[in-house]
Amino acid sequence: MNEERELAINPIVQTSVQHNTQVVSNIRNLTASLFGVAAGTLGLESYPGFIFYLIGTFIVSGLVFVFRAEGKPSEYFHRPLGDLWGGDVFSGLSSFVLTWTLFYGLVRA
Amino acid sequence: MFSSPDRRLQIADSQIRRFTDSQIISMRHKNEANIIPSVYSTHEHTTTTPNSPLPLDITLELLASILLLSTGIVLTSQPLKPIQWSRWSGKMSREGRHGTGRWTREGEEVLSEGDPYAFLGLDGGGEGRRGFFDVRGKRREYAEWVKGEPGSK
Known part of the structure; x- marks a missing residue:
């Protein structure tokens, strides 16, 4: 009820929300495969590889926070915690694993 | 086969120092040329000496280049729009x-x-x-x- 009233007073622009989600998901997809290249080349296996990915996505979220959201994520994301810091983390995981195994196989095996 | 560690570190260092506003846009393209040599040197290292750990300079170059590359990706992405x-x-x-x-x-x-x-x-x-x-x-x-x-x- 409270949130509903808040949205009635300060309405949200859906096209902007979609645009921002798209931008974050683009950044995630590009950087996830990049981290896969690094993890495979460094020869990480099992859990360290996934931890590497999580650290990498955290750093990228920090970069988005500083350079794109200018330190005010609530102005660009409806739920900053879920949309910026946790947004699309698991959708990028598959491309991470793809390049991770590819480069591990190319460089190490 | 490998360039000396000092020289490689120098290259990585100069890459970081060149982090100026005018070069941010072209950074993505410049660093594509930086991540490939480090992957290749890892390949050379593991084929010649399979059981020794990866030298620190290659690791540092790789990490520095992916950090710069992801910064470039973030900076060249479209600006966000305010939702309110x-x-x-x-x-x-x-x-x-x-x-x-x-x-x-x-x-x-x-x-x-x-x-x-x-x-x-x-x-x-x-x-x-x-x-x-x-x-x-x-x-x-x-x-x-x-x-x-x-x-x-």
């Missing part, structure tokens, strides 16, 4: 409708999004509230006609 209606429309009315620098195949410039209620003509200027019946104006006209009617007789 007041801030969004305020930004639009400040900046107005302008070209985005992108062009369609037909040769027309793609414009940024404009005020979705501009067709109402609320800002005055032209005809004002096009498509709406001007109730107040008609009422005033009628009142003047009613007042004027007895006087003219």
Whole structure:
């Protein structure tokens, strides 16, 4: 009820929300495969590889926070915690694993 | 086979030092040339000496290059748009409708999004509230006609 009233007073622009989600998901997809290249080349296996990915996505979220959201994520994301810091983390995981195994196989095996 | 560790570190160091505003845009392309050698040197290292750990300089170069590359990806991405209606429309009315620098195949410039209620003509200027019946104006006209009617007789 409270949130509903808040949205009635300060309405949200859906096209902007979609645009921002798209931008974050683009950044995630590009950087996830990049981290896969690094993890495979460094020869990480099992859990360290996934931890590497999580650290990498955290750093990228920090970069988005500083350079794109200018330190005010609530102005660009409806739920900053879920949309910026946790947004699309698991959708990028598959491309991470793809390049991770590819480069591990190319460089190490 | 490998360049000396000092030289490699120097290269990585100079890459970081070259982190200036004018080069941020071209950074993505420059660093594609930085991540490939480090992957290749890892390949060479593991084929020649499979059981020794990876040298620190290759690791550092790899990590520095992916950090710079992801910074470049973030910086060259499209700017975010404010989601609150007041801030969004305020930004639009400040900046107005302008070209985005992108062009369609037909040769027309793609414009940024404009005020979705501009067709109402609320800002005055032209005809004002096009498509709406001007109730107040008609009422005033009628009142003047009613007042004027007895006087003219």
